[in-house]
Amino acid sequence: MTPEDRTPPVPANAAGSGGPTTPEESTIVSAPAPPRADCIADSAGGLTFDLDAPGSGPDPSEPGHWTAALVLRRRGDDEAEEVRLPLAPDGEGRLRAVLPSTVALPEGRWDVYAAFADTEPRRLVPGLADLRSLVDRRPGPSTSPLAVRIPYATKHGNLSLRSWLRAPHAEAGDLHPDASGLTAHGRLHRVADPAAWLADAVVEARLRRAPGLVVTAPVTREKRADDAPAEEDGQDFSFTLDYARLAAEWRGGLDVWDLWLCPADGSEPARLARLLDDVVDKQQVFAYPGLPVDAEYAPAQAGPYYTTDNDLSVRIEERPPVAG
Amino acid sequence: MSAANGWGRMHISFLIHNAYGIGGTIRTTFNLASTLAEQHDVEVVSVFRHREEPVFSPGGKVRLRHLVDLRKGTPGYEGDDPEYERPAAVFPATEGRYKQYSALTDRRIAEHLRTLDSDVVVGTRPGLNVHIAQQARRGPVRVGQEHLTLSTHSQPLKLTLRTHYPRLDAVTTVTEADAATYRKLMRLPGVRVEAVPNSIPAPAVAPADGTGKWVVAAGRLAPAKRYDVLIRAFEKVVAERPDWKLRIYGAGAERAKLRALIDKRGLYNHVFLMGPANPLDPEWVKGSIGAVTSSLESFGMTIVEAMRCGLPVVSTDCPHGPGEIIDDGVDGLLVPVGKTDKIAAGLLKLINDDELRQRMGRAALASSARFDPAEVAGRYERLFGDLVARGSLRGSLHRTRGALLSSAFRTSDASRSALRRVRAA
Structure with a gap:
């Protein structure tokens, strides 16, 4: 607020005496708007x-x-x-x-x-x-x-x-979570030969609280979609990550598993992420249900989600009590 | 709107609940006011002001002022005024916003209307129209706008309006259907009842090219919008065309329910709750088809918005607006309310026929130009001009009517002060 549009303050003891005067004469005097x-x-x-x-x-x-x-x-x-x-x-x-x-x-x-x-x-x-x-x-x-x-x-x-x-970038596409695990589709970008890069590649789930604890899932190369341009041949892949193997490490609280696409030759892996659209913050828009999983420790639920950086992770956490 | 309008420059004063908030009435009032302001002297008087700057811009030539200051933490704050705590006596108790009004608003609005020397005063909601009917000084043409519909008002509010609206010079509705209802259910001798649609400016972005595989819907996530029906209908679309997806823009109380529905039906790769967006035009143009599945639309602002962005809209043929906006089969499709099969069939008709979709999109772009602020303001300008001319021609008659009315005012003033004494006791 600029000084110009301040009306004189009403003294505290003036309450009840009719309140501030001439509100109809007030005008908007604003600071220059930011560009x-x-x-x-x-x-x-x-x-x-x-x-x-x-x-x-x-x-x-x-x-x-x-x-x-x-x-x-x-x-x-x-x-x-x-x-x-x-x-x-x-x-x-x-x-x-x-x-x-x-x-x-x-x-x-x-x-x-x-x-x-x-x-x-x-x-x-x-x-x-x-x-x-x-x-x-x-x-x-x-x-x-x-x-x-x-x-x-x-x-x-x-x-x-x-x-x-x-570079490289592994774009996450449709996600299909079910009770046994997460099946995800993705597309690899910015490598010279995507088909070769994906041969024998795996997805690594890395437990955030315990670096070094890794669960892997094999990667399947997919045919490009019917409506995709021919030059995208060899870029599509999918994988299924078993929730049971993630849940086996769970001891209560929140476990986050970050997903990486790793080539067989040990070169630079790609973090799975969803980047190729106009949505700046995916978490609320691309949301997926958490589903009950069997964990040895206690009843748990698991589900995929996008982090604040729009990277793809899986969370294992306490199962909320069933309402009603 | 033409410069050589023959009515000369008019001073037009709008009275609105809160010009600083977000909502269809605010947006459409600013659109109208700023367009009229190109030729006329226009002000918007907001009963309340709760924030520093309005969310929507009223346009540079429109004067904006307020009557009651509710900016917390500022020296002008009046929310702690004892009069603000006492219930309103003029603003009708049958109106939905009654609880926000008070003895303070009664007094401020009365002072405003008593001293207003405009040619035209326009109320933008029933309670404010009642204020104008009772309290505007003799002289200004009194226009009451109905932004909702008569049929959705409660019975007690309808009775209130029946009592007060005969003192207005004109009542405007946003649809012909509602104007017909007013003429049928209310006795309004000498009051002009006219349908003038809401205005929607041309988008500042280029229209959609109709190639994206997206259906877009936008609006408050409220039960009347029936987004649950849209999501169920879209499930049938996905079964046939999994390459198409749906975006729903907006915030509201239904969000959690809709999220649960999407999860339950496994539609999380096809249906997205985008959250609120302002402005919406850049979001509409990301889609190729607009969807509206409401059970009730007093006008259908989002339909026109989507059409102005070049999208054909598939809409339920609900009361009151959609049928007056969409020319079924030409610039969009009308489908039955609540019927997921029919809604899905309508969407698929446009999804499966690229040529038809493109053609209807172009038709929507052309036909929705009739909602341009210049067109709509021109209709208001003619209405106001006619009423001002009628007023000056029948000046003597007006005075007679005013004399008759003034005695009625004294009676009601007396009863009101009696009421106040009872409350104070």
């Missing part, structure tokens, strides 16, 4: 930001506008990690910055600011986000790291980006 950025995503992982220029609009005769920049700052301990993108007039009276998929953005949460001339960067608020090309995204064949950036509004209403950068 708002529209964002358009392309299917290759690039983002375009469009925002109104401060003041009355960009004036080509005003060289100050040419020094404007979009500033991305990674959240975390390392204050210095920053990416600056030029913010230039788009010819239609607005300013535009482009973040191509080729600009590497390490994984994490990036807060988005605009800096005009030499002023302190101002945090942007999200405007319109056209992310339709991220829905059902199918990245083409390549061996360079897969870049995923999803813009979102923070809980305080500011603009941030969630970024992932992975």
Whole structure:
């Protein structure tokens, strides 16, 4: 609230004397709104930001506008990690910055600011986000790291980006949990020869509280879906993870098993994750039931879920009492 | 809306429950106000203000002010005013929002209406229309908007409206069906009853291209929306076309039930509860078909929103709005309420025929332009202009009517103060 729109405070002892006066004369006097950025995503992982220029609009005769920049700052301990993108007039009276998929953005949460001339960067608020090309995204064949950036509004209403950068990447698809275990379908990206990479590969479930405790499941190579492009041949796989083997290690509380796709040759494994769409936080949207499992220790339930980083894990925990 | 409208510049004042919240009435009032403000002097007066900035923007030319300040922790906060604790006597007890109104709102709204020197005053809910009917000073044209429907009001509220609405100059409904109900059930001599649909602006994003294999639904997760029916219908769609999926946007009390239904039917790879989204247009364009399975839609805002984004909508033919929005088989499909087989068949008809879906999507885009704020504001402008002209032509008649009414006011004022004394005792 700015000082201008404050009405004089009512003294405590004035209660009952009619209350504050002239509310009808109050007017809205607000602080200058934070700059708002529209964002358009392309299917290759690039983002375009469009925002109104401060003041009355960009004036080509005003060289100050040419020094404007979009500033991305990674959240975390390392204050210095920053990416600056030029913010230039788009010819239609607005300013535009482009973040191509080729600009590497390490994984994490990036807060988005605009800096005009030499002023302190101002945090942007999200405007319109056209992310339709991220829905059902199918990245083409390549061996360079897969870049995923999803813009979102923070809980305080500011603009941030969630970024992932992975090679290889194991995209989780349909999940079929049942009482005996989890059957999952996935697609491997960003390796030179997916079919060879998947030959004799396994899925490792790694217990988070006890590194080194690993349960493996064989991986089956799948035919690509009828509607998938031919170049995706050899990328699809599935596996079934037996809940009983996970439950055998359970001693109450919450056990989280992180799932990794591991090639037979011992080279770099891929964390199973769901990244190729427009949903920044999968956990609530791609939700799956926890089902009762037989654990030696006590009644338990098991189910797959997506972590805050949208990686796929399985949780074993206490079975809630049956209602009613 | 045309600049050369022949009525000159009007001063139009809207009265709304709370312009700072989220809801269909707020959104549609701002749409209308900001469009009218291009030609006229427009203000929106909000009875309550509970936050600093409105969630939706009223547009730069619209003046927004409030009557009662409920911003907690600010010096202007009036929620602890003793008058705020006393029940309202003017705002009708039969109205759904009665509990939020008070002696303080009675007084503030009365002061506002007594001093209002606009050409037109527009109420946006039944209780506020009653305030306007009773308390607006002589002069401004009095318009009461009905954003819901007469038939969904309780019997006691209908009686209240029957008593007060004859003092309005016009009642507007959002559907022809509801206007017909008003004309049939209420005695409103000399009151113009006119259906004017809600306005929905053109989306700021390019329309959907109709190629994505997604059905999209959006709205509060409330029982009347019957998302349980939609999910059961979609189960039948998945059985035939497992490559298609459903997104449901919105928040609400039904969420846990719907989640349990999805889990029980094993639809977690095909049906997704997306949570709330604002604005919705960027979400509609991710889909190729819109779905509405409500048992009741007083208007059908989401149908128009989806159509403006280029989506053909499969909607139940429920009262009151869908049948007036969708031209069945041309720009969308109407299916029977609650019938999962018929709803699934409607969806599959558009899923299985790419050409038909694309054609209906283009038709939806074209036909929904009639809900553009410029079109709708033009209809309001003509209505307001006619009423203002009628008012000045019949000025003498108006004064006679006013004199008659003023004695009635004195009576009701006296009875109200008597009531207040009883309460205070």
